[in-house]
Amino acid sequence: MERPNAPSHKASPSVVRYGVVGGLGAIGSADVLLKTVRAAQYCKPPGGVDIAFEQRHFDDGPGIAAEAYDPLRRKFYVYNVLKDMQGKVENAMVPCFLSHTFLAEITPEISFNVVDIFDALLARIRRDYPEVRKIGVLTSSYVRASGIFEQRFGEPEATQDGSLATAGGLEVIYPDATLQRDALMQAIYGPSGIKSGHHGGECLQLLLEACDDLVSQGAEIIVPGLSEIPVLMESLQPLVPVPLLDSNLIYAEYALGVDRERENRNFKLGVLGGVGPAATVDFMRKVVSLTRAERDQDHLKMVVEQNPQIPDRTANLIGKGEDPSIPMLATCQRLEADGANAIAIPCNTAHAFVARIQPYIGIPIINMLTAVVDHIAAMQTPVTRVGLLATSGTVTSRVYHDIIEASGRETLVPDARCQTQVMEAIYGHHGVKAGHTTGECSEHLQAAISHLLARGADVIILGCTELPLIELDAALRERVALLDPAEILAQRCVALAQAEA
Template identity: 65%
Template sequence: MNGMKPVANHASLDPKKRRFGIVGGLGALGGADVLLKMIRTAQRMSSLSGTDIAFEQRHFGEGAIVADGNYDPTRRKFYVYNALKDMEARGIDTALVPCFLSHTFLREITPEVNLQVVSVFDALRRHVTTELSGVRKIGVLTSTFLKRAGMFEREIGPFAQIIYPDEETQVNTVMQAIYGPNGVRAGHHGGECQHLLLEACLRLIDAGAEVIVPGMTEIPVLIDSLRPLVPVPLLDSNLLYAEYALGIDAATPSREFKLGVVGGVGPAATVDFMRKVVKLTAAARDQDHIKMVVEQNPQIPDRTANLIAGGDDPTIPLLATCMRLKADGADAIAIPCNTAHAYVDRIQPYLDIPIVNMLTEVVRHIRETMPGVTRVGLLATSGTVTSGVYKSVIEAAGLQQVVPDEAMQARVMESIYGASGVKAGFTSGECTTHLTAAIAHVQAHGAEVIVLGCTELPLIELGDAVEPRAPLIDPTAILAGSCVALAVGSHKR
């Protein structure tokens, strides 16, 4: 069931319009009441003419167990989450959840969806602070679960004292009016349920309530018949929610930075990169660490084989992996593979999130921390050396690249791709011998700093006996540090 104009597919929608979605089914009547009041409000406001409002209602039968103060909301959480994700996929940018009970767990869900979820408590709080500033006691009619959860005390309590019906009235009057056999949820809009709600209102007034707030979406369904009988203001919380949602500006959802990682190029280097991100993050608890989404895709064609021997082109597989990471919410992408950066300039124009360029970050690090260096040694795959990707970045920074001669380059490749090389799972033995010789070789040719320009090379154990005169640069660690800084910077904005 849809409101004013149904939200269909992305292509048919005007990108300038707000697209609202209402999660129905949590109380069918309450959700429909919010929809109706939202439509009427939008119709009255010329600036909102043509607003798209989608109403999403599915079967969600839990029976009267919702009335239980010990109710377990787990199934409801899944229902709300799935409904919001479906709305997100349909291009809806702002969602309402007309269910007070669901607002006890919305903060668990909102970081996981990419749309703005409007809080009914924000709507009530604004009304209380702007229209009811002189009120000292607010009476609340809500479920036993919400009463025990203390939501109203947390959200509105700082501005006025919250009072509820006594326990007997709560069980036999309020809950019966909504959940009883003659209650609102059973389809009744007058008679016993109206009488019970009126009785609950009068008892709140006797306890000092100067205004009454319905904390269940079903109560405003009877608002027109109740108001003439209640001698203090009885707020229409559904209307306040609808008006508030329509009046606030569309906002990009606030969520934690998420790093996308193109993994599998190679697999061990991916794990090493993640370990270094964790190590470099200032964290006192698990939740302080950076969100990462990784696609471990070892089937991406070998980059070196393509660059030096005409092997399969990895460009499209790399782009496709990046696009899947973007679809999974990544804000930036890291590729812990030096050789793969030969393809970054090709794929970056097709992405609307940045690839953190490991090569430029390495050279920037050298320039900032070693200002006296002029000659940079590079130990990398033949593909990286042949492509010239490091050379162009190094020379653009006013530095000179030093690489091994042909025979020593063959030993570097053996340390990486050989039968006893690091890609075969070895981190000591022959691969150490080859790498040690390569380090000494480029030092002898004037390298003042040496970049281990293959992400597997830092995994090789050099041992205490190897003390290179030139500092060794680990690009994986540099990339990890840059990604951590990017994540920290995003939190400050």
Template identity: 50%
Template sequence: MNPQRKRIGIIGGLGALGAADIFFKLVQATPSASGRDQYDLMFEQRPFDEPEAAGSDEASLTARKLYVFDMVRHFEARQADAVLLPCFISHTFLDEIAGEVRVPLLDMRDALVSHVQRRHPEARRIGVLTSDRVRRHRLFEIAFERAGLAVIQPAPDLQRTALMPAIYGANGIKSGHLQGEAIDLLEAACRSLLDQGAELIVPGFTEIPIVIEALRERGLPIVDSNRVYAGHAVTDAGNTKARPFKVGVVGGVGPAATADFMRKIVLNTTAARDQDHIKIVVEQNPQIPDRTANLIGDGPDPTVALYATCKKLEAGDADLIAIPCNTAHAFVERIQPYLSIPIVNMLHETVRHLREHHPGCRRVGLLATSGTLGSRVYHEAVEGAGLEAIAPDEANQARVMNAIYGEKGVKAGYTEGECRDDLMLALAHLVERGAQAVILGCTELPLLLAQSAAFPVARTHVVLLDPTDILARKCVALAHGDSP
């Protein structure tokens, strides 16, 4: 494929004749002055067991929904700029699919409303020929009435005896009968719409435009909805509608910290119902080699495992990546250049939060793993902001490591007793050395001490910063449209 061309996917199999007609009209609508101007059109049809009367109220839509979703994801993988669903029934669940994919799905209703408003501004009463299923979903009423247009449907008896048989009957269009009885039945349905005051007729079956000329020869004012949809695809392909934001989380580093981070995203999201919360995809990979063991010893390098986990999140349509592990940030600069989505740097966000909310704190204590301290990633972030970083001495750093990795440490599931006592001693040591704020620079440490603007230590108070909570708040803000 030429990467400079627009790429449009057309899902076949939802009504072979209608899909083929839209593909043909799309070819006619695309530029053809030179090969460079032509579009890449991808038409694909897979075996799909469609019910004989898919448009009836009784037909199940489950197989159709899953077929459409799989086909859209297939075109998405082929980097389509847009996908066409040449089937009005599928448009009854268009929003369900659109909410789970990145590629734009072009809406036939948008195309038809725009066409009527531009080409037939005098028409205010629109007759619609569509299936029982589409009628029940009020697909056309919702779209047209929003534009100030009235929708007229055939009477129920004519819907049953003329319109549905014209499409699905033994002599109907779906069976390949493009003249005779099918045309007569469609004409009867159209005449009933005109008798009710319709000024223009819009097909809600992609099969009807195949016989559009036969109907026009009978004097019926009917729109070629397939040609309208094809023209809409040429002008609007790639104009993406907003889709739900998705946060990708590198999980398992460590597992308890991941669960804590997820809880903080939920707690920091303003929501009145489940659907107001943020989409999150987690790749829980506790097999990522220990970051500290690599940074301070001869442990295996976690770079590839971290990168592979991030790539899975990228493939899962995440808009950004959060890594609720401070030590892992020593490896972020290695892998970020090879990713197409950003890793939100928890360390930088923590220092930014400190400067914005506690500008009087100039001396910053660090409670973190020996690997994080040895990598100096926090030192660089703090000192780069013009602040002074204070790390524990050797004895107190040993206490921090025992609080995290000891037999009764937080990674072993303990949150009280020896682990918390060790951490409090290390915290008091930093305060005695002049720390005005202390960063809980291992994501397990907030499980022992809560974030506080005035935490009591050694007859004074100190600001405690929880990078996990700060990262969660930043992800929520980005999901709601804030700039990075």
């Protein structure tokens, strides 16, 4: 599946757009923004960098300095700001260590890359301090209690030859509990602290006391885990006998050089539904049943727009019905905006319109018809004649004919009388779209299958996604392979998700 070139209304791909989530500490966020702007001058992509800074009023109150701080409001703030950036940036920065303790809950719901501050720090430690084994950390009491530094720095990381990487497996050291409370937290959150606008004097002395304690414990480098501390780098570093990392600058430089593709993101399938409604539900059930899973979290993420108001595809193809192209495109664009990696359309006839809309979206539409023909080619018994039972719109459009015949096979369709029966089985008062799966619709479909068998069909495509919902005699099913395009599409979607993983 090749992605088409982006249409002219999209932003130039050579300009990389960044968003910085502010408001989580105004001073620290502003420092990250300033250092990002400066860093962009010497490590920007060829087309340039756009940087958007989003800061809204957000006040956590004094409780943020406590180990028992509740980050719920902050979590919703970060999620809402990132969600509003969707479609406007390719990369976002969250310059707040506390927010990175819960960021993994948010990033699966965001369709662009959120740069990980711990990845940035580990990359710098690997590069500049490969022999270091003990790092001192200056962070909030809540972040300290969360254990995230131990989780991200303490786990050994294997290299390609099986040995341990130089970063990972690090010992994390914090200030003495009393200094944590009375020195470090006061230096940031106290009345003479950085958050109150003080950049020297008492707050500098308190930070120095915390640093000295880390050095006495054997810290070889010190990592600020609060975005406010690097604001005092020029004053603090000359007083500390070990390297003090500028975590804000490291974060900015890493973000500007980070891979633009989304990394380690869960695959999300977009489903253009409602064409028809029952077929959409059936398709989702098939995706679930075909996924190997031992728990809920092993299943595919799906975002579905069930839009039965999309005009009837057959009515447009065989008559003067309204064109469904724009409603289909709008639905696909909403699925893309919601973070889908690819789109499935569980409707055979709708594929007659896919070529029109694919150039205007940046993610692929998985072609159900191509998947069906690929499935036929992989069958053990050679197939030369393919029977097709579908809406008159699908038959008239020849979307199946063209793909089947390009594969060197013949397409067989019912004669006019039998095609009328197929349409009755789908659209009739007692048809499947009216909610029926037995009786008259079953009789019509069985007659059409027998008709194609008599003409020499080796396999038969049930080329309307509602047709497989109709009950058939077991003896008839044994006579010929009846292909369910929705099931084949579901198989293709599951395989794509596994390949992405």
